Amino acid sequence: MAKKILIVEDEEVLINVLKRKLVSEGYDVSTAKNGNEGLIKMKKEKPDLILLDIIMPEKGGFEVMEEMGEDEELKDIPIIIISNSGQPFEIERAEKLGADDWLIKTEFDPQEVLDKVIKQIGK
Amino acid sequence: MLKRSIFIKILILIISLSFILGISIFFVALREANQSLEQALIEESKLFSQIVAKDIEAGYLVHILKSKSLTEIIPFEEVLFLWIVQPDAKIYFADNPKMVGKEVKDSAVGAKEVIIKESVFQETGEKIKLLVRPLDIGIEEGDWTLFMGISLESVKTAKERLILVSSASFSLALIFFILISFFWARKVIKPIKKLEKGVMIIGKGDLDHQIEINTGDEIEELGNAFNLMTRDLKKQYLALEGEKNKTLAIINNFSDGILLLDKNNKILLINPKANSFFKFNIKNSVGKPIPEFLKITSFKPLAESLNKERKKEFFRQEFKISENLVLEMSTVPVMTGREKLGTLVILHNITREKLIDKMKSEFVSLAAHQLRTPLSAIKWTIRIILDEELGKINKEQRDFLEGSYQSNERMIYLINDLLNVARIEEGRFLYELSLTDIEELIESIIDSFKSEAERKKIKLEFSKPVKKTVKIILDSKKIKMVIENLIDNALRYNHHGGEVVISLKQGKKEIEVSIKDNGIGILAVEQPRIFSKFFRGAEVMKMDTKGNGLGLYIAKNIIDAHKGKIWFESSEGKGTTFYLVLPIRRKV
Numbered sequence: 001m002a003k004k005i006l007i008v009e010d011e012e013v014l015i016n017v018l019k020r021k022l023v024s025e026g027y028d029v030s031t032a033k034n035g036n037e038g039l040i041k042m043k044k045e046k047p048d049l050i051l052l053d054i055i056m057p058e059k060g061g062f063e064v065m066e067e068m069g070e071d072e073e074l075k076d077i078p079i080i081i082i083s084n085s086g087q088p089f090e091i092e093r094a095e096k097l098g099a100d101d102w103l104i105k106t107e108f109d110p111q112e113v114l115d116k117v118i119k120q121i122g123k
Numbered sequence: 124m125l126k127r128s129i130f131i132k133i134l135i136l137i138i139s140l141s142f143i144l145g146i147s148i149f150f151v152a153l154r155e156a157n158q159s160l161e162q163a164l165i166e167e168s169k170l171f172s173q174i175v176a177k178d179i180e181a182g183y184l185v186h187i188l189k190s191k192s193l194t195e196i197i198p199f200e201e202v203l204f205l206w207i208v209q210p211d212a213k214i215y216f217a218d219n220p221k222m223v224g225k226e227v228k229d230s231a232v233g234a235k236e237v238i239i240k241e242s243v244f245q246e247t248g249e250k251i252k253l254l255v256r257p258l259d260i261g262i263e264e265g266d267w268t269l270f271m272g273i274s275l276e277s278v279k280t281a282k283e284r285l286i287l288v289s290s291a292s293f294s295l296a297l298i299f300f301i302l303i304s305f306f307w308a309r310k311v312i313k314p315i316k317k318l319e320k321g322v323m324i325i326g327k328g329d330l331d332h333q334i335e336i337n338t339g340d341e342i343e344e345l346g347n348a349f350n351l352m353t354r355d356l357k358k359q360y361l362a363l364e365g366e367k368n369k370t371l372a373i374i375n376n377f378s379d380g381i382l383l384l385d386k387n388n389k390i391l392l393i394n395p396k397a398n399s400f401f402k403f404n405i406k407n408s409v410g411k412p413i414p415e416f417l418k419i420t421s422f423k424p425l426a427e428s429l430n431k432e433r434k435k436e437f438f439r440q441e442f443k444i445s446e447n448l449v450l451e452m453s454t455v456p457v458m459t460g461r462e463k464l465g466t467l468v469i470l471h472n473i474t475r476e477k478l479i480d481k482m483k484s485e486f487v488s489l490a491a492h493q494l495r496t497p498l499s500a501i502k503w504t505i506r507i508i509l510d511e512e513l514g515k516i517n518k519e520q521r522d523f524l525e526g527s528y529q530s531n532e533r534m535i536y537l538i539n540d541l542l543n544v545a546r547i548e549e550g551r552f553l554y555e556l557s558l559t560d561i562e563e564l565i566e567s568i569i570d571s572f573k574s575e576a577e578r579k580k581i582k583l584e585f586s587k588p589v590k591k592t593v594k595i596i597l598d599s600k601k602i603k604m605v606i607e608n609l610i611d612n613a614l615r616y617n618h619h620g621g622e623v624v625i626s627l628k629q630g631k632k633e634i635e636v637s638i639k640d641n642g643i644g645i646l647a648v649e650q651p652r653i654f655s656k657f658f659r660g661a662e663v664m665k666m667d668t669k670g671n672g673l674g675l676y677i678a679k680n681i682i683d684a685h686k687g688k689i690w691f692e693s694s695e696g697k698g699t700t701f702y703l704v705l706p707i708r709r710k711v
Contacts, residue, residue, distance in 0.1 A: 017506075020507060020513070088553050105502075110503050110506055
């Protein structure tokens with residue numbers, strides 16, 4: 001059975017590119033446009049991996065991670081942060097909240113995102 | 124009343140002087156009078172003895188003296204006795220018949236000339252003058268002598284009278300002197316008293332008081348000098364007062380809050396601005412020590428900080444007093460020479476600066492997000508097309524898309540550089556230090572430039588030391604940024620077929636990295652500005668329009684933060700070498 005990945009990201013173009021790339025590699029991909037929607041979907045779908053943006057409307061990535069940490073069912077799902085800035089204090093905070101990997105959008109290609117995904121959950 | 128008033132002193136001086144003078148004159152006069160009286164008596168006696176002697180020598184003695192008492196022929200009442208003494212010292216004749224035949228025991232018996240000497244009259248024991256005179260009575264049997272005792276009673280009486288009269292006149296003179304001195308001393312003292320009173324009035328602060336003394340002497344001059352001094356004092360006082368008012372006006376209208384504490388931490392002064400921060404009661408607060416203000420909630424953190432013993436004299440700290448008030452407190456010691464008089468506390472309202480800082484940070488984050496998101500979207504979209512995930516593309520399509528991808532990448536770099544500059548200026552450009560193998564770091568950077576160097580046909584070389592370089596403490600991401608920037612420049616501003624050599628050297632205390640190219644070089648006039656923000660050389664701009672003039676500015680900031688050095692040597696048309704020196708530090 002294909003691995004399930006949830007992309008939580010507010011920029012639609014990025015969602016489309018990532019989804020296309022991951023689907024073509026055989027993953028089962030669902031998407032959410034903000035933190036609230038993401039939390040609902042992850043409770044329902046129980047994904048194997050979450051790609052999580054930090055700055056989003058309504059509920060940001062840090063808050064999503066905080067809520068996941070308090071939820072027995074969600075707290076062990078691996079998370080890869082996809083962020084805009086990558087300032088040291090942001091990375092530090094994300095790692096404390098349980099992020100497994102980290103990438104800065106402008107510095108990575110979709111292929112590199114895929115490599116990180118494979119590293120976390122395999123093909 | 125003064126213990127030793129000048130009045131009494133002058134009086135005593137005058138009286139004792141006149142007393143001593145009077146006594147001296149009196150004694151000298153008395154001595155003179157005594158001597159002259161005695162002299163006169165002696166002269167008279169001499170004359171008398173001579174007459175007596177003549178009578179005796181003439182032979183009267185034989186006839187008269189035998190029958191009459193010698194006293195009868197002596198009308199001179201000062202003569203107490205008169206003896207005619209034989210050469211064998213026996214009295215031949217005497218005015219008192221009892222004395223005849225008695226022996227005179229005196230060395231003057233047989234004297235050859237007139238002798239006058241002190242002696243004592245044996246009958247009464249009184250002091251007398253003894254006059255001895257040789258007698259020539261024509262007998263060859265030896266020297267006969269006349270002895271005559273002269274009473275000094277008359278001289279004594281005269282002397283006593285003289286003493287009485289002089290004492291009386293001296294006493295009168297003394298009383299007169301005392302009176303005169305008393306009035307004169309009073310006359311001298313009076314203006315001095317007046318002067319004293321005037322000085323007291325001036326001393327109490329009445330600088331308009333004038334001392335009026337018209338004695339025409341030195342005291343009047345002293346009075347005038349005092350008046351001049353008072354006038355100058357008033358001038359100075361007014362100037363000082365003006366100065367004080369000016370200072371107070373400045374303090375009262377100062378835009379920062381000011382507290383002045385004495386060395387025991389008591390509040391000496393609170394200016395209105397400081398009061399507006401805490402709403403003290405100024406009247407009740409001045410003079411009280413800092414610990415008494417711990418009750419005022421808004422002032423408590425400052426009071427606690429001020430109450431601490433501090434080694435550093437100059438101190439600066441931020442305090443958030445309320446949601447709408449952030450203060451920066453600076454303390455400055457107030458010194459005179461080496462002695463500390465107190466502390467000046469300056470309270471600067473930095474609420475607005477804090478707000479602007481916050482807004483700036485927020486803007487930077489916003490810019491980062493808002494600009495980077497679309498750039499990422501473009502980057503990823505072009506990439507996925509270039510990677511032919513969405514189907515095959517032809518060469519022309521690929522070339523165009525490659526071009527857009529590069530433009531987009533430049534935009535991303537520009538944004539990153541701008542954000543880095545903003546962070547440097549805000550002091551938020553944080554450094555993550557770790558023990559780094561700089562040789563490895565340089566090798567990985569060179570690897571990432573290999574394809575670009577090949578495309579431009581530029582030889583890229585790494586000349587590393589034979590011995591492995593030690594690992595040092597640095598922020599590898601930031602140092603990577605610097606070296607990448609320098610290699611990028613060396614490749615960018617070089618000619619086809621050029622050369623770039625990166626060298627690494629390890630010294631005792633530092634590691635030196637150099638990046639040498641044989642490119643276009645930097646114009647001499649532009650060299651001093653090369654590390655300035657947004658500066659781009661004229662030649663460089665002709666060659667490449669894409670740089671942003673931030674790379675070297677950021678590089679210099681990073682190297683400075685590592686306490687290293689960055690500099691270059693360049694000659695126009697021949698090339699440039701950049702040097703980085705980083706201190707060898709093994710511990711964070």
